[in-house]
Amino acid sequence: MELVSTTQPPKLHHFDRLPAGLANVSLDRLGTILPGPSLIRIAGEPGPPLFVSVLLHGNETTGFLAMQRIISEYGAPEQPLPRPVLLFVGNVAAAAQGMRKLDGQADYNRIWQGDRHPEHLLAQKVLAEVRKAAPLAGIDLHNNTGKNPHYGCVNRLDCASLSLARRFSRIIVWFTEPHEVLSLAMSHICPTVTLECGVSGDATGTNHVKNYLRHCLELPEETLFSPPPNHLNEIYHTTARITVPENLCIGFDPCEDGQDISFREDLELLNFEPVPAGTELGRYASAAPALQVIDDHNRDVTERYLSFTDGRILTRVPMTPSMFTSDTRIIKQDCLGYVMETYRGKEDF
Numbered sequence: 001m002e003l004v005s006t007t008q009p010p011k012l013h014h015f016d017r018l019p020a021g022l023a024n025v026s027l028d029r030l031g032t033i034l035p036g037p038s039l040i041r042i043a044g045e046p047g048p049p050l051f052v053s054v055l056l057h058g059n060e061t062t063g064f065l066a067m068q069r070i071i072s073e074y075g076a077p078e079q080p081l082p083r084p085v086l087l088f089v090g091n092v093a094a095a096a097q098g099m100r101k102l103d104g105q106a107d108y109n110r111i112w113q114g115d116r117h118p119e120h121l122l123a124q125k126v127l128a129e130v131r132k133a134a135p136l137a138g139i140d141l142h143n144n145t146g147k148n149p150h151y152g153c154v155n156r157l158d159c160a161s162l163s164l165a166r167r168f169s170r171i172i173v174w175f176t177e178p179h180e181v182l183s184l185a186m187s188h189i190c191p192t193v194t195l196e197c198g199v200s201g202d203a204t205g206t207n208h209v210k211n212y213l214r215h216c217l218e219l220p221e222e223t224l225f226s227p228p229p230n231h232l233n234e235i236y237h238t239t240a241r242i243t244v245p246e247n248l249c250i251g252f253d254p255c256e257d258g259q260d261i262s263f264r265e266d267l268e269l270l271n272f273e274p275v276p277a278g279t280e281l282g283r284y285a286s287a288a289p290a291l292q293v294i295d296d297h298n299r300d301v302t303e304r305y306l307s308f309t310d311g312r313i314l315t316r317v318p319m320t321p322s323m324f325t326s327d328t329r330i331i332k333q334d335c336l337g338y339v340m341e342t343y344r345g346k347e348d349f
């Protein structure tokens, strides 16, 4: 049973100007400048702000590092940015420890709908402030733990959202589950994108995001939201997620004693690749319950996607996975990965 905490919600801290030292502070010392989750207004030329969110997951540092570069390069706050920025720095406590979230905390990217956790109240406060600020666009910055290309995710298939994603990568993922994410709540306020920026801390990723943010700060609105040529895109639709029952002992090849499931060593290499039916994902001990595949309507669709034969976990249909990771802690906290299909439904974009 999941415990619903009755503790106080984490306090939202407001900064009406960029706090001194933020551009240079190391993540383990971030708490000396930001006492917790913080909404920071960074001054810019007149106009609607850009909403940028970083560190919803404390171990996903690229967005924060890119924002530090932006602040330094533009000389903020002494010099105004080309556009104001409303910056949300999420799970400061987990970031100090290099963790996605701390034990006992809700996942900061699963609190933007609902009201079960104290953190939901924090999310509602942030959204109320964002609505008031009426941003031009929203950008939520994340990393993967597994080997994935850089890609942008949208929750709506409108031109502005897709254009924002396309400016980052030709690979675009459209998803509606999990529905408790920040970007989905934001998509009702302004065009919003979630950027998956590769592995945390990788310099190429930081540079890519920093340049992307520069574009978003400098380009006129019409250009920012004008759709690129349709044929250049690869749009995927996330249809299901693969989860591992909590009590199982999992690992990767080579299999160790006592492991219920041993995944293939190169599992991450399957991300964004067309994987044919009959592909082995791993092996399971005979008594172990299976992996579960859950679709967007929360239905168990395991039998449609996977078969379990002679101790082998096999794909039953062709699929394109994403976010497969070999980080067993992340698999337990979140999921093994997602199943996607190529989206061909909207020819006018």
Ligand SMILES: [Zn+2]
Binding pocket: 056, 057, 060, 109, 142, 143
């Ligand atoms: Zn994340």
